[in-house]
Amino acid sequence: DYVLLGDYLDADKWLTKMLEWTPDDAQGWYYLGRTKYNENRFAEAISAFEQCLKVDPKNVKAEDNLGLSYAGLGQNEEAARAYQTAIAWQSQLPVKNPGPYIDLGSLLLDNNKPDEAIANLLQAVEISPRDSKSHELLGKAYARLDQLPKAQTELEKALELSPQSTNLHCMLAPVYRKQGLAEKAKLEFDRCATMHGTHSSPETPRP
Structure with a gap:
């Protein structure tokens, strides 16, 4: 809720604490990544999205946001690879992002x-x-x-x-x-x- 409301500082603190107790929460890692991204802390966002993908492989939104985070660092080749990977993962899904x-x-x-x-x-x-x-x-x-x-x-x-x-x-x-x-x-x-x-x-x- 903090992320959706744009209260990124509180979201960062709350999600970080929560993930200490529930490190296998893919959605928690995803929202922490979004929070870090919106704070322009792109390297930390990459780490969070990678953790999300370890718990939930082929998570299209996490892979897409991984690409956005690489782009935020100016690493455009890595960004393009992440976007292309996300596109490939959802090719057989009935509902696409x-x-x-x-x-x-x-x-x-x-x-x-x-x-x-x-x-x-x-x-x-x-x-x-x-x-x-x-x-x-x-x-x-x-x-x-x-x-x-x-x-x-x-x-x-x-x-x-x-x-x-x-x-x-x-x-x-x-x-x-x-x-x-x-x-x-x-x-x-x-x-x-x-x-x-x-x-x-x-x-x-x-x-």
Whole structure:
């Protein structure tokens, strides 16, 4: 509960104490890893997720978050391997988690590989069509490839799902402008500027 409420300091203390008594609690190790990650203590997060995976091998969420923690340390090859492992583990599962596809797509975008990113992000959208982040990253990838109508569609969908996201208004504006949609571009530029002067809603941490 502390983790979900964002009270990471109390969560850290409580989970660490609990795990002294119940070291085989995979969920406890997972939430300790999430807590360490949200505190930007990435090396400690890696240790916690590895403990989770010792207790619960092939835990897709733990492997995905292991990748995020490696990425936090700038160890992108290790991060990509973890995401790919998580994707492989869930290939035969009836219910899949979009997280590894989103995180691998984001990493590929950061490495200027938009084509490869799109393939993974489309998988994420298929699994969870109402995940705003998938549509946002797809829009970004299509914009990189100058596929502006597709970029527009994805960014508009992301904005529909997350209307308080300042970033999306700022991303949509140049996409409209490049297509000659001057009025729409001005409206989004204005919204971007206005919302940058206020506090937009932060992203909810991944559970």
